Amino acid sequence: MIKVEGLTKRYARTTAVDNISFEVQKGQIVGFLGPNGAGKTTTMRCLTCFMPPSSGSASVAGFDVLEHPMEVKKRIGYLPETPPLYPDMEVSEYLTFVGRLKGLSGNELTRRVGEVSERCAVADVSKKLIGKLSKGYRQRVGLAQAIIHNPDVLILDEPTSGLDPKQINETRDLIRGLAGDHTIILSTHILPEVEQICERVIIIAKGKVVATDTVHNLTNRLRGVEAVAVEVEPRSGALDAGAVQSRLEQVSGVSRVILKDSRDGRHLFEAESLQGKTIRGDLARSVVESGWNLYELRPVALSLEEVFLSLTSTDTAEPSGAVAE
């Protein structure tokens, strides 16, 4: 349904998206995961014909974004990072306006405005000015405008950003409910969100695809990796952090160790395991056997950046951008 090949987008100074390729099948929900500045918004803007790629190609439903932008636009519903709302319009007036822009008219338009208002739970505010709505309602109006013309493809840029936990759950349910009829790409930098909503995930960092995988495989791979915070006080005192670090790195199953903090003669490290290894026991033993004090040993969650690192470092055989399925 969506096909991106060698897509590159350069701005005046930066290359925001660097030669990325991926495909999304009909009916799939794909998560576009990446830290700030990864190039998620840029990629989506190329897909929605907001701006042309610098090189490479993208197509939606077989139509190229450069050659047949009108056909592409007809088939896409797009929720930009900031919902494109007019504060001086009423909700129903706004949805009617967007519906017209997307080519609806007459009875069908009225019917769709009613339907999407129900579906996105904004029917109760349909006569309110958008400028007077809360953030959560605005986001839902944004979603409603994206699906007003029942598009084949939905592109949602951080649909849950800035919402409270309850609203986040409602929005995720809503998006899951839209699956099936629509092919959906949504961007996020929240890992659990991808696990909850998406079937497949495309991880991008610094403008490059780091991995594409099913969510199932990804979580398995991540579950195999353990991250542990270790706080050590070398009793001899004189011992510097580097020596302790190299000792910890020798523990079997440890892939890497990072010094996080150092004060009062104590050093805080974060150690990550190789795929499928548990390292807490071995770490504890090695600290104690070296005659040092073990102050703390606790598992920590991998941050998004660490996920990328561990994904790229544990799969050194896999070139970035390759598809692992």
Next chain:
Amino acid sequence: MRNTWTIFQKEITSYFNSPIAYGLMAFFALISGYFFYVYVAIFVQRGMESQMMGRPQPMDVNEWVVRPVLMNISVIGLFLIPMITMRLFAEEKRSGTIELLVTSPIHDLEIILGKWFAALVLYAAILGLSALNLAMLFMYGKPDWRPLVVGYLGLLLQGGCLLAIGTFISTTSKNQIIAGTGTFAIALLLWVLDWVSSYGTEAWAKVVGYLSVVAHFEPFSKGVIDSKDVVFFVSMIFLGLFLTARSLESLRWRS
């Protein structure tokens, strides 16, 4: 066409939903009413003077009232137009709604025309207020109506031209105030070009003078339609809208 209408409707509603339209109308009604009053007063005074001197001359209302009032309205237009056009694209860019417009299955030209027509209609509605003043002349006298109609045609053409330029300038900034100020500066420039050209007779002065909006409007205020003035305004409208289209396009290549 349908899409142009959709955009047009949205813009007109938004003008009349906000205080802008009413503010501009009040401002304009006040100033144009004042000028109307002044010229009528002068006209009446002169009429009485010539009568008292015992040799009443035929005095032409068109010459004494209609023409100067139209000239003044044309100048007030320079101030009004930036306020009408400044928000057209700047506000869409600031709020991000430009992403909705540009990713919808409509052509850029439809967006531009819809917005420009809406601005023109608002401008015409504002002008309409001054027509009410001038209509009063018909209650007390018999002015020639043809120069009036020609004058308003000229005002519309001049307005359309400056509105097109204003629309273009609105695409170059996210800030309404900057867009408005820029438009005003250019409108003012096109106006004072007339003075510049009157200082010289060389070729360059002619060229500069040709760009003067006021110089092209003046014949209309006398009731004269000269095809070269019409051509000037119509080509300026095309130029303005063309630049808007290019600017919208390059916005995407850059942004």
